Amino acid sequence: MNKLKLNYTSLSFIPILVCIPLGYQLINNINFGGFKLFQEFLISAFNPKIDNEIIIIVIKRLNETISIGFFSWLVSIIFGAIFGIISSNIFYKIFNIPNFFYHIVRFFLTIIRSIHEVVWGILLMQIYGINFSIGIIAICIPYIAVNSKVFAEQLETIDYKSFESINQINAPKFSSLLTLIWNPIINTFKNFGLYRLECSIRSTVILGLFGIGGIGTSIFLSFQTLNFRELWTYLWSLAILIILSGLIFKKIKFNTTNKILSIFFISVFFITILFSFSYFLYFIFNTNFENFNSVSSLFKSSSDLGLFDFLKLISETIILSLLSTGIAISLPPLVIGIFNNNTSKIFIKIFAFLLRLIPTPVILLTLLTFNNPSVSLAALTLGLHNAGITSKLLFTNLDSQDKRNYIAMKSLGISKKTSWLLGLFSQQAKSYLAYCAYRSDIIIRETAIVGVIGSVGLGWQLQESLSSFAWQEVTLVLIAYSSIAIVGELINGKIKNSLT
Amino acid sequence: MNNTVLELENISYKYKDDLILNKINLKINSGEKIALLGKSGSGKTTLISVINGTIKPTQGEVKLFNESFEELDRKQKSKITTIWQDLRLIEDLSAEQNVNCGLLAENNFYFAFKNLLNISSFKKAHKYMKLCRLHNSIYDKKIRKLSGGQKQRVAIARSLIQESNILLADEPFNNLDPKLITTIKNLLLENADKNKTKKSPKTALVALHRLDLLNDFDKVIGIRDGKIFFNIKRNNLKKIHLEKIY
Numbered sequence: 078m079n080k081l082k083l084n085y086t087s088l089s090f091i092p093i094l095v096c097i098p099l100g101y102q103l104i105n106n107i108n109f110g111g112f113k114l115f116q117e118f119l120i121s122a123f124n125p126k127i128d129n130e131i132i133i134i135v136i137k138r139l140n141e142t143i144s145i146g147f148f149s150w151l152v153s154i155i156f157g158a159i160f161g162i163i164s165s166n167i168f169y170k171i172f173n174i175p176n177f178f179y180h181i182v183r184f185f186l187t188i189i190r191s192i193h194e195v196v197w198g199i200l201l202m203q204i205y206g207i208n209f210s211i212g213i214i215a216i217c218i219p220y221i222a223v224n225s226k227v228f229a230e231q232l233e234t235i236d237y238k239s240f241e242s243i244n245q246i247n248a249p250k251f252s253s254l255l256t257l258i259w260n261p262i263i264n265t266f267k268n269f270g271l272y273r274l275e276c277s278i279r280s281t282v283i284l285g286l287f288g289i290g291g292i293g294t295s296i297f298l299s300f301q302t303l304n305f306r307e308l309w310t311y312l313w314s315l316a317i318l319i320i321l322s323g324l325i326f327k328k329i330k331f332n333t334t335n336k337i338l339s340i341f342f343i344s345v346f347f348i349t350i351l352f353s354f355s356y357f358l359y360f361i362f363n364t365n366f367e368n369f370n371s372v373s374s375l376f377k378s379s380s381d382l383g384l385f386d387f388l389k390l391i392s393e394t395i396i397l398s399l400l401s402t403g404i405a406i407s408l409p410p411l412v413i414g415i416f417n418n419n420t421s422k423i424f425i426k427i428f429a430f431l432l433r434l435i436p437t438p439v440i441l442l443t444l445l446t447f448n449n450p451s452v453s454l455a456a457l458t459l460g461l462h463n464a465g466i467t468s469k470l471l472f473t474n475l476d477s478q479d480k481r482n483y484i485a486m487k488s489l490g491i492s493k494k495t496s497w498l499l500g501l502f503s504q505q506a507k508s509y510l511a512y513c514a515y516r517s518d519i520i521i522r523e524t525a526i527v528g529v530i531g532s533v534g535l536g537w538q539l540q541e542s543l544s545s546f547a548w549q550e551v552t553l554v555l556i557a558y559s560s561i562a563i564v565g566e567l568i569n570g571k572i573k574n575s576l577t
Numbered sequence: 578m579n580n581t582v583l584e585l586e587n588i589s590y591k592y593k594d595d596l597i598l599n600k601i602n603l604k605i606n607s608g609e610k611i612a613l614l615g616k617s618g619s620g621k622t623t624l625i626s627v628i629n630g631t632i633k634p635t636q637g638e639v640k641l642f643n644e645s646f647e648e649l650d651r652k653q654k655s656k657i658t659t660i661w662q663d664l665r666l667i668e669d670l671s672a673e674q675n676v677n678c679g680l681l682a683e684n685n686f687y688f689a690f691k692n693l694l695n696i697s698s699f700k701k702a703h704k705y706m707k708l709c710r711l712h713n714s715i716y717d718k719k720i721r722k723l724s725g726g727q728k729q730r731v732a733i734a735r736s737l738i739q740e741s742n743i744l745l746a747d748e749p750f751n752n753l754d755p756k757l758i759t760t761i762k763n764l765l766l767e768n769a770d771k772n773k774t775k776k777s778p779k780t781a782l783v784a785l786h787r788l789d790l791l792n793d794f795d796k797v798i799g800i801r802d803g804k805i806f807f808n809i810k811r812n813n814l815k816k817i818h819l820e821k822i823y
């Protein structure tokens with residue numbers, strides 16, 4: 078037998094080994110009494126509640142979700158572009174600003190980005206209470222930072238020589254800046270804008286589960302009351318929303334040569350900026366800081382959290398990230414490779430769609446019906462959800478790949494599975510791993526969501542500390558959480574570089 | 578009328594350990610048309626980049642109208658226009674938008690904005706593009722879709738529209754058909770305007786390596802390994818000069 082060679086293909090499968098400790102812990106934690114509930118949950122999928130009353134609620138709730146999602150998208154993409162500009166090299170070159178500020182701005186955005194919108198949401202809700210705009214703000218804060226990174230990356234593609242030539246024309250600095258950044262910015266809007274709208278709608282749903290409103294809140298409430306039929310009504314309507322918007326987004330093509338449309342977009346751009354600023358001012362002068370006592374409490378409140386507990390939480394969070402990443406990497410190629418026929422493919426695709434559709438907290442709550450909370454359970458949840466996403470990418474890439482090798486190998490009498498592995502997947506493995514490295518950045522951030530619900534890691538501690546107003550602990554947890562995310566991003570960046 | 582517009586004082590440029598420009602001294606008087614000769618790699622492009630301020634010399638000073646280049650304001654600096662060897666157009670903008678970029682210096686931000694939105698006036702741009710024999714079917718085409726010769730002429734039109742007094746051109750006749758070369762050369766050197774009295778006649782420094790294009794130039798400068806080997810009237814150019822630099 079051949080020895081196992083360490084190449085990209087085998088590296089895509091090895092992480093599945095995480096299932097050994099994970100399975101062990103899960104089996105030990107099984108609570109057989111809960112299976113009935115789980116069964117009920119599954120059956121209700123085919124029998125959602127449909128009547129006039131619930132349809133009206135669904136429409137109202139979806140409306141809320143879309144509004145929050147849309148406005149946070151609008152604000153975050155516009156300010157993302159602005160922050161993208163001021164975190165790109167070209168800006169500092171044109172205005173002759175010392176590079177020191179460039180690094181400061183980048184660092185600041187990296188920190189903001191490292192904290193998941195759910196964490197921002199929980200924080201803000203604790204301080205300001207629940208309202209419509211808190212949802213928007215919670216999404217906007219990390220989204221502006223994430224979007225700015227994408228814009229900045231596009232702006233770094235500006236040819237230095239075209240900068241020099243515009244510079245040599247000696248145009249006013251703002252004219253030079255605008256002329257140089259125009260196309261990268263417009264292209265980013267075009268290629269990336271609608272995708273981010275979808276993301277912000279998904280984030281709104283998740284924040285809804287934590288009480289911000291919209292369909293997410295209904296989903297959470299129906300789960301709390303074990304109203305599974307209602308729950309599935311909400312989930313299916315969410316599915317319809319996502320599928321429909323996907324179809325609509327595919328049809329939308331921006332035509333920048335249309336002058337009226339351009340002017341419309343420009344006006345929306347400026348109105349959004351104006352409105353955001355005035356709201357920001359209003360927010361500062363009119364907010365009741367009752368819940369927040371005072372900033373000084375941040376330094377006064379003592380922490381019950383010992384160093385040991387703290388380290389334990391950190392390692393729990395890291396383990397959680399590793400286990401989930403392992404599942405997200407290896408499960409899709411394994412399942413797709415083993416069940417390599419057309420019928421299975423359809424089932425896998427549907428299952429993956431459901432995993433993407435159902436918000437992670439709901440997956441976790443469902444699994445919690447028959448399993449006690451543990452790191453493994455949280456990891457399984459996060460892993461499965463992200464496997465839904467990585468498998469979509471893998472399917473897309475495999476479908477568009479040249480299949481000649483695969484067919485040739487099969488006709489040579491090599492087994493179907495081996496041909497798939499060596500003829501198809503092996504050519505994808507490298508880019509697939511690179512995407513997974515990127516995905517694992519997101520997984521690290523998402524550990525907060527499952528942490529809060531699944532009582533593990535820093536996410537859970539954050540919730541605990543917040544509800545007891547232990548601001549010092551909150552700060553500590555945030556610092557730890559953000560450091561893990563930043564270090565993770567650095568490591569993943571190195572991995573990505575070596576893969577591309 | 579020996580009024581110096583451009584002066585290079587002891588210019589050296591070092592890149593890593595290579596001395597790319599070596600103690601260059603040069604005076605260019607108003608209205609002079611100068612051809613810069615030298616084989617490829619001799620330092621022509623680097624010299625032009627130093628003159629227009631894109632590259633800072635390691636040593637020495639560039640003076641424009643007797644003032645140090647670095648101390649000039651934006652308006653004064655814009656008296657120089659450059660045609661780059663590698664063109665340096667903005668690939669994603671249309672030909673006419675690129676030509677209009679030449680007008681950015683004399684206009685405000687709003688003009689730049691309108692240019693990008695395609696709602697500014699392209700009248701002047703079209704005038705210069707027409708002079709460069711660009712067909713109106715390519716006016717609104719993206720640069721990346723044009724042929725080499727078309728791109729070259731867009732870059733030339735962008736430079737002409739600036740109506741600057743001093744022209745630096747780095748092998749501007751590349752990619753052009755022989756017939757076009759004469760037209761473009763006349764445009765660049767303003768031969769057509771020769772008889773008209775203009776306040777400040779155009780000064781031109783044109784890097785070349787085709788000897789058959791030397792007529793119409795007043796002076797020839799020969800450069801090799803970053804050093805000026807000769808700087809003479811064109812009529813005095815002898816074979817022996819060329820042997821030095823080639």
Ligand SMILES: Nc1ncnc2c1ncn2[C@@H]1O[C@H](COP(=O)(O)OP(=O)(O)O)[C@@H](O)[C@H]1O
Nearest residue numbers: 592597615616617618619620621622623624662
């Ligand atoms: N960006 C650069 N980095 C390093 N060396 C360069 C660079 N540009 C030009 N050179 C070197 O400088 C010398 C002069 O080049 P250049 O000015 O382009 O000459 P020319 O335009 O006459 O062909 C060459 O030896 C070239 O290798």
Ligand SMILES: [Mg+2]
Nearest residue numbers: 621622662747
């Ligand atoms: Mg050159």
